[in-house]
Amino acid sequence: RIAYHGFIDNIQASWVKLGVAGVRQLLQAGVNDLGGTLIDENISRAAGASHGQGMDEAAFAEVVAPLGRHLVQRTTLYGRTPQPA
Numbered sequence: 001r002i003a004y005h006g007f008i009d010n011i012q013a014s015w016v017k018l019g020v021a022g023v024r025q026l027l028q029a030g031v032n033d034l035g036g037t038l039i040d041e042n043i044s045r046a047a048g049a050s051h052g053q054g055m056d057e058a059a060f061a062e063v064v065a066p067l068g069r070h071l072v073q074r075t076t077l078y079g080r081t082p083q084p085a
Contacts, residue, residue, distance in 0.1 A: 020063050
């Protein structure tokens with residue numbers, strides 16, 4: 001993110017491909033997006049990945065909490081989503 005500052009503001013890591021330990025390492029190295037909550041994802045598993053088929057909001061919170069991070073839901077273009085009342 002330092003090299004691309006101003007050109008690329010967000011870098012996403014695939015928790016499905018890297019697993020929880022992998023994305024935690026990348027969050028400490030500049031990644032700021034963990035992708036989405038997949039439902040019954042099977043492409044990566046069919047290709048031999050050993051990580052996840054789905055992750056809900058609580059599971060994402062467990063991934064980032066040890067790093068002192070909090071979850072922020074975003075739009076496709078990285079805008080903030082309206083918070084429920």
